[in-house]
Amino acid sequence: MLKFNKSRIVYVFDLEGTISNCEHRKHLAPRAPFNDPNKSWDKFHAEFPNDEVNEAIYNIMQALWLQGNDLFILTGMMEKHKEMAKDWLRSNGIGYDAIIMRQNDDFRTSPIFKIETARKVFDGLNRYNQLVLFDDREDIVDIFNSTKEFDYSNGHKMTLKAFKV
Numbered sequence: 001m002l003k004f005n006k007s008r009i010v011y012v013f014d015l016e017g018t019i020s021n022c023e024h025r026k027h028l029a030p031r032a033p034f035n036d037p038n039k040s041w042d043k044f045h046a047e048f049p050n051d052e053v054n055e056a057i058y059n060i061m062q063a064l065w066l067q068g069n070d071l072f073i074l075t076g077m078m079e080k081h082k083e084m085a086k087d088w089l090r091s092n093g094i095g096y097d098a099i100i101m102r103q104n105d106d107f108r109t110s111p112i113f114k115i116e117t118a119r120k121v122f123d124g125l126n127r128y129n130q131l132v133l134f135d136d137r138e139d140i141v142d143i144f145n146s147t148k149e150f151d152y153s154n155g156h157k158m159t160l161k162a163f164k165v
């Protein structure tokens with residue numbers, strides 16, 4: 001059984017609206033009653049390459065990265081956009097260890113997708129005892145903070161702390 005003798009923290013960042021500033025394309029995101037032909041998720045994501053970096057979050061990530069911490073990106077963007085996302089991160093000089101995206105046929109809500117995916121991925125890695133999440137969505141921050149911890153299948157725990165950006 002893995003024994004933690006010091007804190008092993010993984011820092012997890014959302015992409016759109018957290019690392020990137022997507023304000024300029026929010027008008028393209030579908031909204032109830034979903035009958036506006038000018039709005040769609042494809043249109044919304046097509047403008048992603050034009051997002052600017054959120055400088056404050058970039059500075060936090062860069063500092064953590066240079067200290068040798070483990071940085072993950074957990075985004076509700078689908079796998080079909082992976083190259084676009086990776087190109088954007090590369091061209092903006094953002095260092096990270098791994099990016100976790102939504103499968104193309106996964107239509108769970110973002111809070112459910114993120115908490116269930118994090119639980120599965122980090123249990124599988126079995127390497128961390130603390131997860132620190134940064135996200136611009138209140139409902140995502142809330143689900144992590146109210147869940148408080150994951151029980152690993154080996155009996156260890158991972159504590160969760162989320163911050164709203």
Ligand SMILES: [Mg+2]
Binds near residue numbers: 014015017
């Ligand atoms: Mg976001």
